[in-house]
Amino acid sequence: MAEIKCIDLCKSYQQGDAVIKALDHVSLDIGPGSFVCLSGPSGSGKTTLLNMIGGLDELDKGEISIDGQRVDLLAKGPLADLRLNHIGFVFQAYNLIPVLTAQENVEFVMQVQGVPTGERRKKSIAILREVGLEGMENRRPAQLSGGQQQRVAVARAIVSQPKLVLADEPTANLDSISAKHLMELFQELNENHGVTFIISTHDERVMRYARRLVKMQDGRVIEDLEQVPE
């Protein structure tokens, strides 16, 4: 379980002569075991907020802490350790390592963590079965469809049961059945294992699974609602 506190986050990008405010004084408290969906139009700041929480980008201003640990103050090394051991990422584009097979991609994080081979194999085969990729373990990303690649990326993010999963449009390339299956898997991990999920999405079907819905626009939080999930 992870408790996330975001206080007065600001981030601007220079685009030609214009300054784009990607995050404009965003403050957010996300309790342990939450299931949060960030929604809003493109350019509203959802992905930037996920990147900031995951320590992938630097803030202009503000504070982020995960379980009391200030993410924005961490050096590259400790930040890498935090991501490795506590955060699972699912990116908008599938982002798999092209020279590794599906199973090796799933095992990648566990390998870096130093998980013994036997345990790694067992977990990776089980999670691939769970995301519907049984029999495709030895295929390289180029031999998988977009949806299959996304499922590998999801499997990689959740296989070592991090306390926080940051997912950017995880169902963007999935058919409705696969998307439903994936969201049920997220829900199960959230409810039974206490994994905190923060998901950025445009997909109404995904939003229905969230217990909290945060709407963003122009880098600001415009609505923050609690809801009863499906």
Place this chain on the structure above:
Amino acid sequence: MSGTSRLPLGAMTRMAWRNLWRNHRRTLIMLLAISVGVWAMIFMTALMRGMVDQMIEDGIDSLPGFVQIHNPEFQDDPSVENSLPEPGPELLRALQNPEVTGWTTRVRVPAMISSERDSRGATLLGVDPEGEVALGFDPESIVEGRFLQGPDDNGLVIGRKLLDRLETDLGKRIVVMSQDSENEIADRGFRIVGVYKGKLAALEETYIYAGRSTVQSLLNMGSEVSEIAIKGHDYRDTGRLFEVVKQAAGKEVEVKTWAELDSYLGLMLGVMDGFVLVWVVVIFLALSFGLVNTLMMAVFERVREFGLMQALGMKPSAIMYQVLLESVMLLLLGLLAGNLLAIFSIWPIQDGIDLSVVAQGMEMMGVSSILYPALKLKDIVLANVVVIFLGILTSLLPAWRASQYRPVEAIAKT
């Protein structure tokens, strides 16, 4: 779980291997460049080493021996006055030392040699033929007639070139004139009993051989000699031999190694190792541009992947290791191919390459017309170490570059 933020070596190696072959053509071109570079380093070094070794060996065999004993004044004034007695008992004992493989005494004086048609300046050598052969004189180099048969042989052996210059022939009489121990002109008629072909052209015109006792008698020297020449096991390592001889010879005489006696040859040996290093480094520098370019290309193509690895928790240093490992793998493959190429291209020519087409030019440098490549382990090791060491150094820039991307920017790259 704390983790090492780095893949285990086996997984890193597997990934590096697969990454290498992502772009077959580029990797093969780079491998070809490295292996040809390494081949050039080793092959050319073997040729140069062979040429210099032969130059030195021919030079040493052509008179000096490894160590020589002289009267201290002899180097400045090589006349009969500056001679020295035959080896005493202490020196004779030292010459039985296992470090000594052969020794001889010589009379060496400047002389004038005249035929019916011409006269030339030469160096008259009064030698013990058995001792000369032990020191390196090749009896096979006698192309006409015979070599001397003993120290009291009355015949004269001269070089082919000198014979031609004097317009004389085998069996004809010539006059040799020099200065005796009382500074009087001493001359004597000799019959030419043998003609030799020298390994070095210059020596053929300079040295004439007569029996030592005959020359001693001509110059009224009694039993005195001009030099004592001693040979050992390895001309590169004359230290112990020099010490043994120096200790036994006493302080009244001067003991010098071949490198001191022939400073040109000595310098060649000293300079060769440095020259090989410079040669290897120069080839590597040419190679390094290709290596850096290849690695940089490989890094730029995979920016997104490096960003992803960082996002998943790999530390920048681990990404640097990953790129360095790929570079080391490329270098090792190139080295393997280059070494094999060099060994298998030197193998068929180990019996020598006939350079007689350019032999005249080679002889001017003191090299004979057959070149024997000398493949030395230390040269192979040097080439390999330089390529690996400088290769890793050269790869540091692309590797560092790969580790410095900010994950969010790298992942956004298409």
